[in-house]
Amino acid sequence: MIHHPFSNEIYPNSPPLDDRSKEIRRLVIDALDGGGRGHLGSSMSLIEIMRVIYDDVARHRSDDPMWEDRDRCILSKGHGCLALYAALACHNYFPREEMRQFCHLPSRLGGHPERSKVPGVEASTGALGHGLSIGVGMALAARIRKRSNRVFVIMGDGEINEGSVWEAAMSASKHKLSHLTAIVDYNKIQSYGRTSEVLDLEPLLDKWRAFGFETVECDGHDVNALKDVLSKPLSTTKPSMVIAHTVKGKGVAFAENDPEWHHKSRVPADQIAAMYAALAEGS
């Protein structure tokens, strides 16, 4: 059995989480507290990716979510929606207090994100392996309309077990969709356990390169590194793939790299308190 190192072993000098990263993570814990459930691990690994896209890279307007020239951002791993919701709330797409209504009957913030329901959500995802094809269609639409907007598609590592992802990859490459940037949140753990044991993805970078993408890998919790690779397309003739090495549950030490925290329901109050405390103390 191959045991690939976890990301904090690959990037031992990952910079400490700053106030912004902790602020977004607190919103995720708020939702877990209010909703009593959620994909904690899968959302926490995504925080810096979503943060950099919405804070630093994407052109978007919270007061005009369907602005035609906006960059499109599809969270294909829809189960990581708490990270997306938190990023959108931080940009005033909806009030932060709504995070505590997560998964409640009247709430628009469900366990997977829905277009037309949540401002800023580009596609209803949750069934895995759909987002990249939708992103290909959006990128083709931008080309037909002669618009320069970019399309970001964020996928999970378990998600790319789906064959449809690789159909979409061939299509993106065929059409030379240089304005399409795909990102894999490579936290090395899927629902059952380590990706290396469930269905090994390696050599992952080589696979995407072979499928015609310009590829790069980086520390998915290093804000500056993410800015460097996401600020513009990696190529003018190929779609981009950013393999972001991340830590499942990042920021809540006792949940890190633990498949048990992929998704949690009926989270007791003392564990919620422990999460806030761990986040405050952690780096």
Place this chain on the structure above:
Amino acid sequence: MRKTCLNMVYELAKQDERVVFVGSDLGPGVLDKMKHSMPNRFYMEGVSEQNIIGLAAGLAMEGFIPYVNTIATFITRRCFEQVAVDLCLHDLPVRLIGNGGGMVYAPLGPTHLATEDLAIMRSLPNMTVISPSDADEMTRFMASSLDWPHPIYIRLGKGGDPVVTGDQTGFEIGKAVPLRTGTEIQVLSSGVMSGRALEAADILAKQGISAGVIHLPTVKPLDNDAVIKAAESLMIVTLEEHFKMGGLGSAITEVLIDANRMPSNGVLRIGLEDAFPMAYGSQDELMQRFGLQPPEIAEQIKITMQERS
């Protein structure tokens, strides 16, 4: 019917710049004129049904109206989740054109038959299901499809099917098309079976049985009023080139049960039994084998009427 349908995609594309064509490894030369005259709205992708549905969804989210074409069984079964989630959950105006609905591909065997397509497509919220009878009706339908705001599944016949709706004008989605009046029996059918229903009605007429034929080119949303009206006859016959389970006959009986309106002699559903059609030959030969040709249809109707009278 297929050629007419695809030619209409090109005609619509000339009229409206939102129209885009997406195919999945179709035969050489398909829509060549469109490919050359509007290359940025013609996409011939590979054997990748899941991807083309998602790709079409992405285009539709951006305001385009994609017409997606491949073999009926693959466009319904292989990418069912993409159809359900990407198209129907988002309620996008994507049109799925399924070649070879029913048993058109009889010589190619059970992997290529689309005999449950209507059932699985009509089970999806927001999906509209169309099964025209002939090329003329296809032309009229396509012209009306452009601004329909929901996803549509379009079941194609083999081509060269007799034109049985020739005197109709226009096409209204969700409306029944009465083809023949009759007093005792109403045969409700769709697709190419409506032509066979007319022939069966002729046979019955010679035997003194009066059967009307109501063509239902829109399987969903069904024309409930027409179905309920048909229940005023002695017996309703549903006729389809499809499994009896879940198809047109099921849809019709659901309407009748919900309305608590059943003809005095009930409903006779004629279609395929719950088994894969394990034979080759031509579409016509399979139709005959499974009792779907006019003489066999007429005979079943006559016997059932006698049993129930």
